[in-house]
Amino acid sequence: MMHLPSFLKGALAMFWLVALLNLIHPFGEPLQQPLMLAAGAILLAHVGEAAVFNRKLKARPHPWLERLQVLLFGFLHLRGLR
Template sequence: MKVLWGLGKGLTLLFWLVLLVNQISPLNSPFHLMINLAGSLLLMTHVVELVLYNRNLKERAHPWRDRLQILVVGIFHVQTLAAPAAGEVRHA
């Protein structure tokens, strides 16, 4: 399963690279708009994930590094975070 999460992280980073190249040197007519739209939607999705998982990150050793990774690769980083032990129960 770690291979799939790593592959997802790599493909997400590749997409961010394509988006960056598109900002520097825009592609042909409809493609640069579609890439920019997809990048905007992906960024908004990652911001929502960051808001949803913010409470879980406060207890981690390096919460700001985890927040940055969630902002860049999203759910692929969330899935690699260690789950709390079965005996620990978090109350709201």
């Protein structure tokens, strides 16, 4: 159970890699639009999380790195902050 957050972070990183590859070289009609809609929805949710937790992220030593990780991993990264 301890390794579940790191596994989910890895899966989310792979999702972002696939979405980026789809932008560079489109996969095809059945996958392109749903993948980009899902990527946009996840990015919008993570931007909202970064906005809500902005004060907590400013108190960290490297706030821009923390914001980038929240944009990539969302709540999975916020869970690890103390």
